[in-house]
Amino acid sequence: MTTDTLAHPETAHSDARIDNAGKRERTKLANRAAILEAARGVFADLGYEATTVRDIIRGTDLASGTFYNYFKSKEEVFHALHDESVVRIRPLLRAARSEAKDFADFIYRSFHAFFTFVSSPESLAVVEMRSPDRTRVRFETPESLALFDELRADVKAMIADGAAPGIDPDFLAAAAYGMAQEIADQMKARNPPDIEFAASFATTMVLGGLERLTRSPN
Amino acid sequence: MTTDTLAHPETAHSDARIDNAGKRERTKLANRAAILEAARGVFADLGYEATTVRDIIRGTDLASGTFYNYFKSKEEVFHALHDESVVRIRPLLRAARSEAKDFADFIYRSFHAFFTFVSSPESLAVVEMRSPDRTRVRFETPESLALFDELRADVKAMIADGAAPGIDPDFLAAAAYGMAQEIADQMKARNPPDIEFAASFATTMVLGGLERLTRSPN
Amino acid sequence: MTTDTLAHPETAHSDARIDNAGKRERTKLANRAAILEAARGVFADLGYEATTVRDIIRGTDLASGTFYNYFKSKEEVFHALHDESVVRIRPLLRAARSEAKDFADFIYRSFHAFFTFVSSPESLAVVEMRSPDRTRVRFETPESLALFDELRADVKAMIADGAAPGIDPDFLAAAAYGMAQEIADQMKARNPPDIEFAASFATTMVLGGLERLTRSPN
Amino acid sequence: MTTDTLAHPETAHSDARIDNAGKRERTKLANRAAILEAARGVFADLGYEATTVRDIIRGTDLASGTFYNYFKSKEEVFHALHDESVVRIRPLLRAARSEAKDFADFIYRSFHAFFTFVSSPESLAVVEMRSPDRTRVRFETPESLALFDELRADVKAMIADGAAPGIDPDFLAAAAYGMAQEIADQMKARNPPDIEFAASFATTMVLGGLERLTRSPN
DNA sequence: CATGAATGAGAGTTCATTCAT
DNA sequence: GATGAATGAACTCTCATTCAT
Numbered sequence: 001m002t003t004d005t006l007a008h009p010e011t012a013h014s015d016a017r018i019d020n021a022g023k024r025e026r027t028k029l030a031n032r033a034a035i036l037e038a039a040r041g042v043f044a045d046l047g048y049e050a051t052t053v054r055d056i057i058r059g060t061d062l063a064s065g066t067f068y069n070y071f072k073s074k075e076e077v078f079h080a081l082h083d084e085s086v087v088r089i090r091p092l093l094r095a096a097r098s099e100a101k102d103f104a105d106f107i108y109r110s111f112h113a114f115f116t117f118v119s120s121p122e123s124l125a126v127v128e129m130r131s132p133d134r135t136r137v138r139f140e141t142p143e144s145l146a147l148f149d150e151l152r153a154d155v156k157a158m159i160a161d162g163a164a165p166g167i168d169p170d171f172l173a174a175a176a177y178g179m180a181q182e183i184a185d186q187m188k189a190r191n192p193p194d195i196e197f198a199a200s201f202a203t204t205m206v207l208g209g210l211e212r213l214t215r216s217p218n
Numbered sequence: 219m220t221t222d223t224l225a226h227p228e229t230a231h232s233d234a235r236i237d238n239a240g241k242r243e244r245t246k247l248a249n250r251a252a253i254l255e256a257a258r259g260v261f262a263d264l265g266y267e268a269t270t271v272r273d274i275i276r277g278t279d280l281a282s283g284t285f286y287n288y289f290k291s292k293e294e295v296f297h298a299l300h301d302e303s304v305v306r307i308r309p310l311l312r313a314a315r316s317e318a319k320d321f322a323d324f325i326y327r328s329f330h331a332f333f334t335f336v337s338s339p340e341s342l343a344v345v346e347m348r349s350p351d352r353t354r355v356r357f358e359t360p361e362s363l364a365l366f367d368e369l370r371a372d373v374k375a376m377i378a379d380g381a382a383p384g385i386d387p388d389f390l391a392a393a394a395y396g397m398a399q400e401i402a403d404q405m406k407a408r409n410p411p412d413i414e415f416a417a418s419f420a421t422t423m424v425l426g427g428l429e430r431l432t433r434s435p436n
Numbered sequence: 437m438t439t440d441t442l443a444h445p446e447t448a449h450s451d452a453r454i455d456n457a458g459k460r461e462r463t464k465l466a467n468r469a470a471i472l473e474a475a476r477g478v479f480a481d482l483g484y485e486a487t488t489v490r491d492i493i494r495g496t497d498l499a500s501g502t503f504y505n506y507f508k509s510k511e512e513v514f515h516a517l518h519d520e521s522v523v524r525i526r527p528l529l530r531a532a533r534s535e536a537k538d539f540a541d542f543i544y545r546s547f548h549a550f551f552t553f554v555s556s557p558e559s560l561a562v563v564e565m566r567s568p569d570r571t572r573v574r575f576e577t578p579e580s581l582a583l584f585d586e587l588r589a590d591v592k593a594m595i596a597d598g599a600a601p602g603i604d605p606d607f608l609a610a611a612a613y614g615m616a617q618e619i620a621d622q623m624k625a626r627n628p629p630d631i632e633f634a635a636s637f638a639t640t641m642v643l644g645g646l647e648r649l650t651r652s653p654n
Numbered sequence: 655m656t657t658d659t660l661a662h663p664e665t666a667h668s669d670a671r672i673d674n675a676g677k678r679e680r681t682k683l684a685n686r687a688a689i690l691e692a693a694r695g696v697f698a699d700l701g702y703e704a705t706t707v708r709d710i711i712r713g714t715d716l717a718s719g720t721f722y723n724y725f726k727s728k729e730e731v732f733h734a735l736h737d738e739s740v741v742r743i744r745p746l747l748r749a750a751r752s753e754a755k756d757f758a759d760f761i762y763r764s765f766h767a768f769f770t771f772v773s774s775p776e777s778l779a780v781v782e783m784r785s786p787d788r789t790r791v792r793f794e795t796p797e798s799l800a801l802f803d804e805l806r807a808d809v810k811a812m813i814a815d816g817a818a819p820g821i822d823p824d825f826l827a828a829a830a831y832g833m834a835q836e837i838a839d840q841m842k843a844r845n846p847p848d849i850e851f852a853a854s855f856a857t858t859m860v861l862g863g864l865e866r867l868t869r870s871p872n
Numbered sequence: 873c874a875t876g877a878a879t880g881a882g883a884g885t886t887c888a889t890t891c892a893t
Numbered sequence: 894g895a896t897g898a899a900t901g902a903a904c905t906c907t908c909a910t911t912c913a914t
Contacts, residue, residue, distance in 0.1 A: 028894085049267030053888060063896045068889070170404050171419050178400030182392035201389050204434070205427030212426030213419070242877075242914060249877090270904065281879045286906065464873090485703030489909060499875040504910070606840050607855050614836030618828035637825050637867070644866030645859030652858070678893060682898075706883060717900045722885070879911080886904075893896080 032070050034060040036084060039077045048078060085146035092117065093150050103163050107206055110154070111180060112199040114147065118184045119193055148177050164210050176206055250288050252278040254302070257295045258339075266296060307335045308368075315372065321381050325424055328369075329398060330417040336402045337411050366395055382428050390431075394424055468506050470496040472520060475513045484514060521582035528553065529586050539599050543642055546590070547616065548635040550583065554620045555629055584613050600646050612642055686724050688714040690738070693731045694775075702732060740801055743771045747801075751808065757817050761860055764805075765834060766853040772838045773847050802831055818864050826867075830860055 038059025042051045053074055057064050071077040096109035152173035159169045179202055187198040256277030260269045271292050275285045289295045314327030370391040377387050397420055405416040474495025478487045489510055493500050507513040532545035588609035595605045615638055623634040692713030696705045707728050711721045725731045750763030806827035813823050833856055841852040 031895095047267060049265075052886085054886095064888095065890080065897060066895055069894065074888075168419065171401055171416070174400035174404045175397045175420070175423050178396030178398070179393040180396070181400075182396030183389055186388050186392045198389070201386065201431075202393070204430050205393055205423070208426035208428065208430030209423030210426070211430065212422050216422070240914080242875090245913095246877075271906085272904070282905095283880065283907075284878055287877060291905085467874095483703060485701075488907085490907095500909095501876060501911080502874055505873065510909075604855065607837055607852070610836035610840045611833045611856070611859050614832030614834070615829040616832070617836075618832030619825055622824050622828045634825070637822065638829070640866050640870070641829055641859070641863035644862035644864065646862070647866065648858050648862030649855070676893080678896090678898075681892095685898085707885085708883075718884095719886075719901065720899055723898060727884085875912105875914080877911105877913095879909100881908100883907075884905090887902100888900105890898105890900080891896105892898095 031060070031062060031066065034062065035067060035070055035077060036081055040081055043078065043081070048074075082146055086149065089117070089147050090150055093154060097154065103158070104203065104207055106158075108199055108203040110151070111202045112195060114180050115184060115187060115193075115195045115198050117147070119188065119195060148173070151177055164214060167210065167213050172206075172210075175209070176202075179205060249278070249280060249284065252280065253285060253288055253295065254299055258299055261296065261299070266292075303335075307331070310335060311368070321376065322421065322425055326417055326421040329420045330413060332398050333402055333405060333411075333413045333416045337406065337413060366391070369395060382432055385428065385431050390428075393427070394420075397423060467496070467498060467502065470498065471503060471506055471513060472517055476517055479514065479517070484510075518582055522585065525553070525583050525586055529590060533590065539594070540639065540643055542594075544635055544639040546587070547638045548631060550616050551620060551623060551629075551631045551634050553583070555624065555631060584609070587613055600650060603646065603649050608642075608646075611645070612638075615641060685714075685716060685720065688716065689721060689724055689731065690735055694735055697732065697735070702728075739771075743767070744801065744804075746771060747804070757812065758857065758861055760812075762853055762857040764808075765856045766849060768834050769838055769841060769847075769849045769852045769856075773842065773849060802827070805831060818868055821864065821867050826864075829863070830856075833859060 035056060039051075039056045042055045042059060045051075046055065051074065053067055054064060056074075056077065057067050067077075071080065092113045093110055096113050097106055100106035100109050152170065155173040155176065156169040158164065159167055159172070164172070183198050183202050187193045187195070253274060257269075257274045260273045260277055264273065269292060271285055272282065274292070274295065275282050289298065310331035311328055314331045315324060318324035318327050370387065373391045373394070374387040376382065377385055377390070382390070401416050401420050405411045405413070471492060475487075475492045478491045478495060482491065487510065489503055490500060492510075492513070493503050503513075507516065528549045529546055532549050533542055536542035536545050588606065591609040591612065592605040594600065595603055595608070600608070619634050619638050623629045623631070689710060693705075693710045696709045696713055700709065705728065707721055708718060710728070710731065711718050725734065746767035747764055750767045751760060754760035754763050806823065809827045809830070810823040812818065813821055813826070818826070837852050837856050841847045841849070
């Protein structure tokens with residue numbers, strides 16, 4: 001039995017090799033993830049233009065040159081971040097869609113998912129900075145943009161399905177998104193933030209608007 | 219004797235008064251205007267962050283140093299442009315308020331004024347930079363926040379008047395503001411922008427939302 | 437009698453013209469003086485290189501362009517300041533020379549004049565700045581340089597007169613000047629500064645040095 | 655088995671150790687040295703204030719940005735040079751102190767060490783800028799002030815030992831320091847500089863001064 | 873002659889990207 | 894593949910000087 005252990009030295013070697021390869025693989029993935037994670041934070045803090053590649057790699061334990069083994073440029077990491085966000089957010093909205101018992105419920109669940117998302121501490125959906133002179137600067141991060149894209153796609157599909165015939169889908173998505181952004185701000189300004197109320201308010205606005213739009217289309 | 223006085227006709231005086239600013243004064247005003255104009259264009263093209271002072275001055279026939287005789291920094295030009303915008307839009311909104319024949323009309327006129335304004339070439343609304351593909355930066359200066367406050371005050375007064383009993387005024391104002399921002403973007407993305415349609419759409423959304431909120435308050 | 441006053445209108449005019457001319461003349465002198473005065477202060481505070489023409493004219497009520505009506509450049513005003521200082525300091529040292537009853541007395545009176553001069557609040561003979569990191573930066577202003585020139589001339593003349601035969605005049609002047617500078621610092625660091633003691637100390641050093649140099653020339 | 659160990663002779667190890675710094679490390683040291691060297695030359699030519707970072711980097715074959723990999727600013731290079739100088743001169747002065755056979759010899763050796771040092775090309779003493787014709791800026795960093803303090807301590811100890819009873823040590827140290835500075839300038843202005851003569855002159859001045867101060871103390 | 877805005881060379885500095893190690 | 898120093902274009906901003914008023 002003990003010989004067994006020593007019996008296949010090559011296998012052992014192989015295993016080690018596999019492990020090393022796996023480790024290397026895992027390291028590569030970890031490095032990529034580390035860069036994305038750091039980039040997310042820095043973009044959120046400083047905005048896209050103000051962010052430097054150095055800022056990003058400073059948030060990892062990698063060297064500056066290593067950045068370019070994973071991304072061609074600052075722009076590429078931004079895109080990757082955007083794509084990643086889409087992947088993260090999509091299931092939330094899909095769940096809302098599949099679990100909803102009717103159209104109103106779908107709207108409500110979508111807003112609820114959104115407000116929940118922006119309330120979570122790790123969300124960077126809306127970032128604000130205040131310059132010394134009270135000027136508010138709002139950056140829209142990859143996450144919030146991804147969210148908007150999903151939303152619009154959903155709304156379009158919905159309208160195509162006949163849920164809201166004759167309504168301009170881009171305008172509707174835009175209206176919903178804009179409302180969501182600003183209502184989120186209001187909500188977060190209150191203590192405690194009432195996600196249900198916000199979702200309910202936004203849903204009612206949208207449904208009422210749809211109702212009237214359908215009644216007397218523009 | 220009285221003729222003496224009339225020997226210098228008023229027209230002469232008037233003319234003198236018209237260009238009594240002096241050439242220096244006029245040049246200064248023209249230069250300032252040229253910088254603002256160039257800045258507006260460059261901000262719209264490149265976005266705020268990506269714009270450099272050199273880009274702006276390149277859009278005029280002035281020397282680089284001259285920029286600093288008029289503005290301390292890129293940020294200062296931006297604020298000047300922004301404030302200029304707010305100063306222009308405020309009377310439009312006031313007119314909407316005073317001329318509206320009923321509540322629906324007030325809403326419509328307000329949106330119409332806003333969309334008209336953001337469609338004008340002087341509007342800075344375009345300066346929601348898109349880089350690398352769609353990141354936006356939205357500046358809200360004290361002036362523009364004041365504008366928002368005005369809006370909110372209107373909505374509050376309206377609700378207090380019984381127009382929309384029991385509705386959360388802050389949420390309502392936020393929803394309207396957010397919708398306006400995003401619908402404006404959609405509208406501008408189309409060629410030609412249809413201001414009436416946008417105003418009508420937004421108005422219907424708000425009225426429908428209000429209707430339903432009143433019916434079944436949250 | 438009253439006619440007298442009115443009798444010679446041309447004279448009156450002439451007088452006025454003279455006055456104006458005089459005023460203009462006086463203004464010109466005053467402007468020049470103002471620039472020099474301001475420059476003295478700024479050079480002393482910031483040093484030659486760090487001083488800008490704007491710094492100088494900011495210290496007057498003149499416009500920047502006016503500077504160039506009086507001086508071709510920053511360098512020229514510096515030279516003018518130097519020359520002016522020579523003119524101011526020379527009489528002090530001449531008095532020392534002419535009133536001295538013997539050689540030792542001359543040395544003493546010269547040092548005394550120097551220490552008195554650098555103790556006066558309006559003196560800029562030695563200016564110090566302390567950078568944040570404790571680095572001491574010493575600028576030698578036109579005044580102190582002028583002083584050095586006078587001193588050297590005196591020493592040379594003195595040696596040529598046989599007062600200190602065979603001694604290197606430049607080294608002697610340098611030694612005296614260096615001692616004077618540093619002793620002045622020590623003196624000013626004490627409260628109260630004892631000009632007589634400092635002058636006496638320096639004089640003894642010089643006389644003793646001379647004595648020994650004469651005895652055993654290098 | 656032991657031969658195995660010797661199979662890699664120590665010389666090989668030694669060699670390895672000698673350039674075990676690696677090329678990167680060596681390049682860094684060389685670059686730093688190149689910048690310092692270039693800076694020394696430019697400071698000497700143009701003076702501290704008139705020198706620009708570009709002037710310095712132009713004196714090397716490095717790119718402008720590389721400067722900032724080594725020094726934060728012009729001031730920092732200057733300090734590095736200065737400190738380097740002080741580190742070099744200190745042992746010279748200590749040797750003078752320990753090797754001197756009597757007091758006069760100590761003085762002479764100290765001056766000689768100082769004048770030797772300021773004549774060497776590595777000396778920064780030249781960096782007393784002359785602009786536009788003769789303004790000097792003398793930097794005294796913490797290190798050089800420490801040097802002065804050492805000098806003063808020596809003088810004080812000496813006086814306490816009875817070598818020069820009753821003499822103000824601060825004034826004496828100041829006088830010696832000031833003389834040294836100015837005489838060094840005179841010496842360097844001559845071609846060739848005569849270090850022995852300068853040291854001898856300064857020594858005689860100090861000894862003579864001391865003699866007379868002791869005879870008739872102030 | 874005073875004025876002060878315009879000029880533009882040039883200073884200090886940053887930073888995305890490359891590349892030898 | 895990781896490293897981090899080198900690169901140099903490009904940026905912000907200053908300032909001596911000029912010149913139209």
